[in-house]
Every structure is written in structure tokens, then in C-alpha cells.
Amino acid sequence: IMVISWGICSAGKISHDFTVALKTLPPEDHQVVAVAARNLKRAEEFAQKHSIPRVYGSYDELAKDPEIDVVYVGTIHPHHLPVGVLLMNAKKNILCEKPLAMNLREVQELVAVAKMNDVFLMEAMWTRFFPASLEISRLLALNTIGEVKMVRAEFGVPLLNTPRSVEKELGGGALLDIGIYCLQFVLMVYDGEKPECVQASGVCLDTGVDESMVITLKFSQGRLAVCICTVAAELPNDAIINGTKGTISVPAHMWCPTSLIVNGKETQYPVPEPYLPLNFVNSTGMRYEAEEVRQCLLQDLKESSRMSHAHSALLAEIMDEARRQVGVVYTQDHQ
Template identity: 65%
Template sequence: MATRWGLCGAGKISHDFSVAMKTLPPGDHQIVAVAARSLERAREFAKKHSIPKAYGSYEELASDPEIDMVYLGVLHTEHWRLGLLVLQAGKNMLCEKPFAMNSREVGDLIAASKKSNVFLMEAIWSRCFPLHREVRRLLAEDAIGDIKLVKASFGSPQLHIPRSVEKELGGGALLDIGVYTLQFVLMVFNGERPESIHATGVLLNSGVDESMVVVMTFPRNRLAFCFFSIAVSLPNDATISGTKGTIRVLGPMHCPTTLEVNGKTTQYPLPEPSLPLNFTNSTGLRYEAEEVRQCLLKGLKESPRMPLSESALLTEVMDECRKQVGVVFNQDSQ
């Protein structure tokens, strides 16, 4: 039986998610409903993607008994409020990154999922890519020896995009793209808590971070170095340096398709989209959708590829980075 999806949000990422879903077998995945703040917008989206039902409120979507899984694709300032709505309605949920605005909000979402006994996952889609699965396998097999240094960068000129620069919309490099570099480090170190975090950066006039550098130390003399910016392009890659070799993820950082291991390069091509996409390599969203389905079939309440404990730790790290750089959101004082 197909996993029946409901889309909470009818924006650009929901469009790309819908296009990606068309690359999967219809017998496994079906988008059965979409909700937006206006019924007109939801109907327009539903018509474009051949979705049977359109709702003009998120409450209607959350109460639809024919939905197995909700994909939350709204602004991350709304993740906490709408996430609680979905989870408290007893619905499983895949929540776009970042999980929420701070650790308090993330804690509320995790608690709500456990209380309702439903599945919850932060949509760090790169975790589900075949390339990242290969990286995990290589690390588990000690292919490059003891890991000593991890370096990751992500830079994309986005100063012209309101949601990237406005504090009220949860802007800043950290929550939008820096999160991918930090989660990569935590993946390599298997969810270990860093011993120290040192962050420095520069802020826009709006009070959000334009660029940031984060250095983390881990037990056994291991170091991680992340840098990210919404002002300039950066290499958008990652390097794992071990005592016996090197693994390089050649990018893009958030949706990688090229892997280099000790100088040998392997490509992991993605399916072609049936409609134009808003973001790079978005047909790769198919992998997180399939990960969700497999977890549901196994009766799991969270994904081993992105455990809730690791999402919580990732948010704690980002909270500390914001504190050191001086980025404060309204949600921090609530």
C-alpha cells in the first residue's frame, strides 16, 4: 500500500518535493492533499501537481484521516507552531530543516511526537543520498583510518532573498545553509557532542548572520572547521581527513553527487525532473521520502539516518553559535 502524503505548505520547496515524488513508484508514494494559507493557492498547486485535495487551512490537513505522513515545507519560523498542530493531531511528520528556531522549540516537537507516538524526522535530505550512505559505510569500515579533521563549506549569494536576510523570517546563513555543514560534521563523528565550539561571524543590519566560521573540537584530538555565507559563493564541499586517507564530498554540500576517496572519483547521478525545479538537485528529495516510507514499514518512530537526538544536538550547536556571534530571534525570549 502506498504511503499517503499531505503537503503542509505550497511554496517552492513543496513544488520541488512534489516533482521529486514523481520519480518514485506511484504504488509506493502518493500525494493526496496540499494545504496553504489560502484555498486559491492550494487549488492552484493541486492542479499543477495532480493532487486530489486542496485545503485552505492547515487544520484541515492535520485532521484528514486519509493522510499517513505530513511534509512540513513552510518557513522555519512556523515549524514549531504548525509542527505541534500536526503532531498533536496524531500525524507522522517530515519537517524541513532547520527543525525549528531553537532548542526549546525542537524539544517541544520531539516531546509532542513521543506523546502522540508518531514518526518524526528533520528533513536533512543529504543524509539519505546514496553518496552519504557510501560515506557512512567507508567510515564504519575504517577506510581512511582515524578521523582527525573535517572541513565543510557552503556559500551562496542570497542577500537579495527576503527570507535569507530578514530576522522576522528566520534569516541568516546559519539556519539556512550553515546547518548542512554542521550536520555533516555530526554525521562523520556519529552524533558525538563536541568538547568545544568557537564561532565568529559578521552580521547584516537586520541582525542576522551574513557569514560565519565555526571551529569545533571533539574527543581524541579531532577537529572540525565549518564556514558558510549568504554573501558569496564558496567551494560548497567537505573533506574528511584520516590517518590512512581522505574522503572528499565535492558537492553541492547539501545535495552531493560526486565523491572522491583517496583520489578516485565516483558519480551518483539524480533522476531528471518532469517540471522545472526551484533548487539544485531537488529530485534528490526522493531519497528522504523513501527513507520515511521504509521507517514506517518497519514501525520506527524516527530515522536512524537522522535520529531525533542528533537533531536536538545540532540545534544546541546552532544555538551556541548564534549566542557567540550575537544573533537573537524573537523566539529565543518566548
């Protein structure tokens, strides 16, 4: 494959930012060739804004387009499973926005469908592919801060007026929306190891989803982690890894890190400037996950080693357990 032809599924805010991020990559490597939304008018406006040649008023039509190599799925959380299944059954490779699905059972179903159709599937955990994140993994492998003893990650932004963050039918809740970033950070540091113990405490909104959650994870060899998330207030949104010989910290935006402080010394990893205004901070950093998809497709891989199906399943399993303890139940949990 020379150029990767992308289809964009859903014309919302995150799809806008992803499309802008793709434009920071060489056009001979990445091209957006089609966009689909359930509302044709929205898809047409999106296509006009981003100069996309083909427009569809249904995801079904997008799935049938033979000239698409991979589809970016930017729909709301509860639609990830049905839309993912539709696309993969049409033999489309997919990069699906996080969370990959609503629970572990749905994640396992998506992975099974990907394997059955022999297509590539990756959860769009963009954090994992930032240069700063690759550097964290490199430093940990070199034992730069000694033995890691404690990891803390927090993410809180006031989103109580954002329906998709608070409505149960839209897959709302602090954990699925933003807490997942804290958990994935911990799992990245501890290299995908399954925790021995998960303890969660939280506060729920009257919509039945979690407003705030604190999750404590215990790993082998007495290593701990704490994840804090809330959609009710602004938190420092940093992360810190404490080892026996030093610390690595992400001072801000731990979910899209552009600087690292290693034993007191700070290094910047800026992301490219966007050509259109963005909806979310550092969104051009989605270019790194897009390039990872391209590299995997070039090597005919069906998953990424940095955000494998096993990583996505473990994330979902931990979130299921945390939700169970806090009492957050989605309709998808009963199916």
C-alpha cells in the same frame, strides 16, 4: 502500509521540489493526496500543477484529513513548531523541513509532542539519505581513510536578495538556512558525537541575523572540524574528510552530494531527472528522505536512526551556542 499517502503543507518552492521528487518514486509506494496553504488560491495552483486531488486553504483542514499518513512541512522556519504541533496533535506523522525548529527548546518541544502522540517525526535533512552519504558512512566504518582528524565543510550562496534568508521574522540567517548542512555533515562523520568545544565567529546583517559564520568544533581524541557558511557570496560548497590514511571529499554541492572522491578516485551518484523544472539543485534527491520515511513507517518506527531526534537536538544545541557567540537572537529565544 502499502502506499504512503502524503499531505503537503505549504505551497512554496521547496514543497514544489519535494512533490516533484516524490514522483520519481513508484506510485504504488508514494502518493500525494492533499496540499494546504494559508492562501487557497496558491494551494489550488499547486494542486493543478502536480495533479493533487484535495486542496485546503488552511493547515487545520489538512490536519483533519483522515486519509493522510504523513505530512511534509515546507513552511518557513518560525512556523515549524506551531504547524508541527498542530499536525502531530492531530496524530499525523511528519517530515519537517530543516532546521527542525528555531532553537533547541523548540526542537525538544516538537519531540515531546511527537512522543506524546506516538507519531513519527523527522527533520528533513535530505543530505543524510543520499547514496553518496550512505557510502561515506560505510567507508568510515571500514576505516578506509584511517582515523579521521579533520573535517571541513562549506556552503555559501548569494542570498542577500532573498527575504526568507535575511529577515529575522522569517527565520533568516546563514546558519539556520545553509550552515546547518555543514554542521550536520560534521556530525554525520563523527557519528553524532557531541563536540567538546564550539567556537564561532561571524558577521551580522543590519536585520540582526548572520550573513556569514565560521564555526570551529573540537571533538574527543584531538579531532577537529571547520564549518563555513555565508549568504553573501558563492563558495566552493565542497566538503573534505581527512584521515591518517587518506581523504574522502564531496567536490561540489556538499548538501546534496552526487559524487565522491575517495583517495583520488571519483564515483558519480546521479539523481533522477525531474518531470517539472526545479527551484533548487539536485532536488529530486529528496526522494531518498521520503523513502526513509516510508521504511520507518513500515517498521512502525517513530524516528529514523540516520536522522534521529538526538541528532536534531545536538544540531540545534550547537547552532544555539554559535548564535550566542555571534550575537544572533530570535524572538523565539525569549519565549
